[in-house]
Amino acid sequence: MYAPIPLDAIYDKIIRMETELRGDLWNFWQMIKIAPEKWEETSYGKNIGGFWVVALCGKRAIWYNDFEYGFNISAYRSYGKIGEYFCNQDELVESITRLFDLIKFGGEIIGQAGAPQAGEFKGRIKSCSCNVREA
Numbered sequence: 001m002y003a004p005i006p007l008d009a010i011y012d013k014i015i016r017m018e019t020e021l022r023g024d025l026w027n028f029w030q031m032i033k034i035a036p037e038k039w040e041e042t043s044y045g046k047n048i049g050g051f052w053v054v055a056l057c058g059k060r061a062i063w064y065n066d067f068e069y070g071f072n073i074s075a076y077r078s079y080g081k082i083g084e085y086f087c088n089q090d091e092l093v094e095s096i097t098r099l100f101d102l103i104k105f106g107g108e109i110i111g112q113a114g115a116p117q118a119g120e121f122k123g124r125i126k127s128c129s130c131n132v133r134e135a
Contacts, residue, residue: 002048002066004048004049004066005052005064005066007036007052010036010052010054010064011036013064013092014033014036014054014092017091017092017093017096020093021093021096024100025093025096025097025100028096028099028100028103029055029096031057032055032056032057032062032096032099033054033055034053034054034055034056036052036053036054037052037053037080038050038051038052038053039051039052039053039061039063039076039080039081039082040080040081040082041063041081041082041085042081043085044067044085045082045085048066050082051063051064051065051066051082052064053082054071054092055095055096055099057099057103059075059076059077060073060074060075060076060099060102061073061074061075061076061082062092062095062096062099063082065086065087065088065089067087068087068088068089069089070087070088070089070090070091071088071090071091071092071094071095072086072087072088072090072095073086073095073098073099074086
């Protein structure tokens with residue numbers, strides 16, 4: 001049976017990442033971080049009690065995807081409900097940097113991996129569940 005990541009493991013990821021941040025990214029992180037909270041997500045999170053959200057900036061949330069073992073940035077409309085599912089496998093510092101760059105330079109967040117799609121992918125990665133790779 002699948003077990004979601006526990007709160008202490010989320011804090012471990014945050015603490016490790018904080019030792020790497022400097023300058024503007026450190027300041028930005030201090031402005032957007034929140035105590036991790038479980039938020040609803042209707043497509044994949046409903047069966048596991050939601051996903052851990054660790055930062056908020058405007059109408060965007062940084063959250064941890066238990067299935068892909070990585071952080072994502074998603075829009076939300078209602079506090080406590082992730083509005084978009086993505087399956088990135090980013091380290092937390094990558095998500096913070098993407099969100100910082102979005103604010104600094106404008107535009108869209110690039111490099112978002114969408115939800116799994118039915119069918120076989122002809123590339124190196126067989127599906128969005130990026131943990132399984134061709135040999």
